[in-house]
Amino acid sequence: MQQIRNIEDFNLNPTFTYVAKKQPPIKKNSKKILFFITFAILLIISLSLYGWISGTLSEMSLFSIFSLQRITVYGVQGANADLIKQSLSVFSGKNLLTLSSDQINENISKFGFVEGFLLRKTYPSEITVEIKLKPSQGCVKRQGIFYELDGAGSFWESSKIPDSFIEVDSSVDISDINFQKIVKDIKEINCANAIGMISRKSVDSYLIKTKDNVKLIVSGEDFKTEWDKFIKSKSFIKKNFGDGGTL
Structure with missing residues (x-):
């Protein structure tokens, strides 16, 4: 009669083994990917650099063409x-x-x-x-050159020979505002303000001595015409020279 084995001798939990199908190895393409990425980056940089250089050259070309000469x-x-x-x-x-x-x-x-x-x-x-x-307030001839005055201290060389002018020597400062006011008064035949003495120097010129003892020669047909009209007025002596004026 056979004896029953110890129950511990029996394995009541059978073991199952699953054999998986072996997968094919995956190929590594990392080097190719890195190459393409590097190439793309270099291409972008090259195109950007080309665009910058082209733009700079274009600007330089425009600057050269439109340079003020x-x-x-x-x-x-x-x-x-x-x-x-x-x-x-x-x-x-x-x-x-x-x-x-x-x-x-x-x-x-x-x-x-x-x-x-x-x-x-x-x-x-x-x-x-x-x-x-600026509008001229009178013209002065000094050392052979005609200058227009603005009455405020500025003067400039006249572009033409004026119809009437005041001739002065080189010692006269034609930028002096007081002098320019005298010139303006003479131009406007405002004798009471400017003239202390006047006498005819030639057919078309007058010698004027201002109240500041500045000697001037006024020439020109315009001044002669206006002066002739002025002295024909009945009250010109009293109005412009008073009782002590000299003509």
């Missing part, structure tokens, strides 16, 4: 024209596309004889500045 000034003569040109010379070589009237005004408004100006651009490299002068 010639400045012409009208409306003012002689030394004052040279002053205007010298003042505007700071814009030589500047880009004509960006040059503005405000920039021009900053440079020429400092001159007392300038009332305004007109700016004309001639592309690609030229500007013309036409100066508008």
